[in-house]
Structures are given as structure tokens and as C-alpha cells.
Amino acid sequence: MNNISIAFSSQATLGESPVWSQSRGRLLWVDTLEASLNVFDPATGQNIVHTMPSPLGFVTETHEGQLLVGIGCHIERVDETTGKRQRIATAPHAQKGYRLNDAYLDPTGHLWVGLMDEGLSEGSGYLYRLAPNGVWETIDSGFTLINGIARSLDGGTLYVTDSRHGTIYAYEHDELSGEVSHRHRLIDIAPNEGKPDGLLIDQEGCLLSVLFDGAGIARISADGDIVQRITLPVLRPTSCAFDSSHKYLFVTSARLGLSPTTLANMPASGSVLQIDYERIMRQGSAA
Structure with missing residues (x-):
């Protein structure tokens, strides 16, 4: 795996939600269950940890930084300098045992985010869009483990993504109105291939x-075909994010639920990985 290295040797229970901070030139990521907000500098290897309440579902950066x-x-909203937090919104269907999971901030400043039942009750999850002015819109429902967006x-x-069912859905999206429609299954991932989790689009439009x-x-085409598979040295990778150049891809991972034998065989579990994505694409084959 010459194209894959350990960027930061953490032992995250559930590393998640990596996103590249353009204003900081750093990778933001969270450990959901240990409730840590992390700011990682690939240039120095330094990882700054901010302790948060649990469960910490995601981090993202607004266009204002x-x-x-x-x-x-x-x-x-978190002040990185002081650590102070300001609550700005609560999910419309908030209740005990539920939490926000993955999120995606679109170019217009709307936050798309899923709400899940930690007990994974069938069809209990929601997809929302939160406008910059704080107004919620329920986009869809019926997910069991809503994930990558x-x-x-x-x-x-x-x-x-609905990880529980191994399905990635596609909707038609109107950029002007923000409306989505015509949900359909893009792809079903076979259980023996793993559970689809975090989701990202590369510069060629592949998922x-x-x-x-x-x-x-x-790596999935817009038609729903798996065109490539990148093998990783961790059993439970969770999500990924490009740096600003799109040359490198960072991948978070989890140690949650892994046996001592698996951890011994895959000691990088829980770490943040770095993939030379540009080189893999040039080679045209999996790492």
C-alpha cells in the first residue's frame, strides 16, 4: 500500500466527519463517542483536540470559516479560541435516543444533515436542510441509518446513504429552488463488501x-457502477475528505467493536489515513 500512509496515529473509538478547512489549511474531524473535535495539520503532524459533549456527530466549516x-x-457554533459554544438550532424531530449524524454544507450555505435513532429502529431517520437563516426543512424520511451525503x-x-440497508440513493436536485425529487436507488452494496458510510465526490464526478x-x-460512477476499489489497512473506515489540492485524500476510521485479534492484525484502526489519490488515479488501479 505504497499510496497509503498513517497521517495521524490516533486510536479513535469512532473517528468521523473529516472536512478540509480552507481558512485554516487543516483537517477537521471528530471522535463521535469520545466527543473530541480535532484540528489536524498534515504539514507538522500536530493534532489539536477540543473536548465536546457526546455524542459529537459532525463538524463542518461555514464559508466564513x-x-x-x-x-x-x-x-x-464553536469558538475555536475560547472553546465556547452557541446553540443555533435543534432538529425538528429531536427526542431521547436520537442524534444528528453526517452532514454536508452546500455552496449556498444550506446544511444538509441526517437524524438517526441510535437504536436503529427501522425507517426512523430523517434528512433535513437547514437554511442560513435558521429555518429547517424536512426533505425526506424513512431511513434507518442515514449517513453520507x-x-x-x-x-x-x-x-x-442508508448504511443499514447498504443503499445509496440519488435525488434530482434543483439548484435554484433547492428542491429535491424523484428518489431512486443508485446502488446497493452487498453486505460482504461492507456498509456504505461517508460519501464524497471526486473531481471526475465519481462517488x-x-x-x-x-x-x-x-469508487462509483454516476450510473451506479463500482469502477474501482481502494483497499485500506483498517476494517472500519468511516469517511473521507480531500485537501485543498485534491491530491491527497484523508480517511477517518474506528476501533469500535473490533476484537483484540482484529486490532492486532490491523493496528492502524482508529487512525487518520492519507491516500495519494492523484497517484492512484494515474495508476488506474486500486492501492
Whole structure:
């Protein structure tokens, strides 16, 4: 795996939600269950940890450089300098045992985010869109473990993952109105391939679906075909993010639920990985 290295040797219980901060030139990521907000500098290897309440579902950066996090069913703004948090919104269907999961901030400043039942009750999850003015809109429901959310390069398609069922859905998306419609199954990932988790679009418009329990990333065409598979040295990768150059891809991972034998065989579990994505694409084959 010459194209894959350990960027930061953490032992995250559930590393998640990596996003590249343009204003900081750093990778933001969270450990959901240990409730840590992390700011990682690939140039120095330094990882700064900010302790948050649990469960910490996601972090994202607004276009103004502000940090937003999902804590339980709430969205809060975090002052990185002081550590102070300001609650700005609460999910419409917030209730005990539920929490916000993955999120995606679109170019217009709308936050797309899923709400899940931690007990994974069938069809209990929701997809929301939160406007910059704080107004919520319930986009869809019926998910069991709503996860990775992404948008096509042209903005015409919204992709949403239900990890429990191994399905990535595609919606038609109107950029002007923000409306989505005509949900359909783009792809069903076979259980033995892993569970689709975090989702990202590369510069060629392919979907990168991180396969929890699958030790890899599936590169999927807009037609729903797996065109490439990148093998990883961790059984439970969770999500991924490009740096500003799109040369490198960072992948978070989890140690949650792994046996001592698996951890011994895959000691990088829980670490942040770095993939030379540009080189892999040039080679045209999996790492």
C-alpha cells in the first residue's frame, strides 16, 4: 500500500466527519463517542483536540470559516479560541435516543444533515436542510441509518446513504429552488463488501463511498457502477475528505467493536489515513 500512509496515529473509538478547512489549511474531524473535535495539520503532524459533549456527530466549516458541530440533536457554533459554544438550532424531530449524524454544507450555505435513532429502529431517520437563516426543512424520511451525503459536481443530483440497508440513493436536485425529487436507488452494496458510510465526490464526478467493515473505498460512477476499489489497512473506515489540492485524500476510521485479534492484525484502526489519490488515479488501479 505504497499510496497509503498513517497521517495521524490516533486510536479513535469512532473517528468521523473529516472536512478540509480552507481558512485554516487543516483537517477537521471528530471522535463521535469520545466527543473530541480535532484540528489536524498534515504539514507538522500536530493534532489539536477540543473536548465536546457526546455524542459529537459532525463538524463542518461555514464559508466564513466558523465551525459548526452536531451535538446530540443540536447544532452549535464553536469558538475555536475560547472553546465556547452557541446553540443555533435543534432538529425538528429531536427526542431521547436520537442524534444528528453526517452532514454536508452546500455552496449556498444550506446544511444538509441526517437524524438517526441510535437504536436503529427501522425507517426512523430523517434528512433535513437547514437554511442560513435558521429555518429547517424536512426533505425526506424513512431511513434507518442515514449517513453520507454529497452533491454532484453540477449540483443536479443529491446523494444520500442508508448504511443499514447498504443503499445509496440519488435525488434530482434543483439548484435554484433547492428542491429535491424523484428518489431512486443508485446502488446497493452487498453486505460482504461492507456498509456504505461517508460519501464524497471526486473531481471526475465519481462517488467515493467509504466501506465500514469492508476495509476499503468504493469508487462509483454516476450510473451506479463500482469502477474501482481502494483497499485500506483498517476494517472500519468511516469517511473521507480531500485537501485543498485534491491530491491527497484523508480517511477517518474506528476501533469500535473490533476484537483484540482484529486490532492486532490491523493496528492502524482508529487512525487518520492519507491516500495519494492523484497517484492512484494515474495508476488506474486500486492501492
